[in-house]
Amino acid sequence: MPSAAKNKANGYHHGDLRAALIDAAMVIVEKDGASALSLRGVAKAIEVSPAAPYHHFKDKQKLMAAIVEAGLKKFNQALETAANEADCPHKQLRDLGAAYVVFAAENPKLFELIQTPDFAGSTAPEGLVAERSKNFNILFETIRVCMPSASERQLRTACAAAWGLVHGIAVLAIDQRLNAVLPHEDLGRTTTELIEQINFAKAIGSGFQ
Incomplete structure (x- = not known):
């Protein structure tokens, strides 16, 4: 049967x-x-x-592209959920950072795959391109609200600084090196503490309002 x-x-x-x-x-x-x-x-x-x-x-590459698109969609949903639960732009930015790190730590191999540049070119599927663009825009729009007088260049510089900060924490978490230096049970809370300790406003520029 x-x-x-x-x-x-x-x-x-x-x-x-x-x-x-x-x-x-x-x-x-x-x-x-x-x-x-x-x-x-x-x-x-x-x-x-x-x-x-x-x-x-x-072929396998087409399937991989579909996985990257689905993974980015899942990632974006996690970021949007975190941002929507915060009650002010500064907390949104902080909580985006925590959500970024938690997603990476909980989905390390998927996170690694969606970061690969292999599916970022002009031949990438339209849906994948849209999700990758949305991934950046979630951060960009949050920082834009925090820095209303900033130029496009300043906003992009701030995005790069914020992204570099949380991505570095994410890599440390995935590699189990963060826990070796800073033992923790709640990675999201620990990331929030790290962001606040560094002081995001100073880390990405003096344009915060």
């Missing part, structure tokens, strides 16, 4: 199958890294035929 999983797999509609393939691929990436990914392996994970993924992705 066919298993329930096989019945479910055989019953996929095209739209459902594409989403299921991406979900399964993200699980593989997070568990074993992008190098472990293959179309055959993803098909096996959701118990469909080895040929099934090719109806949606002509």
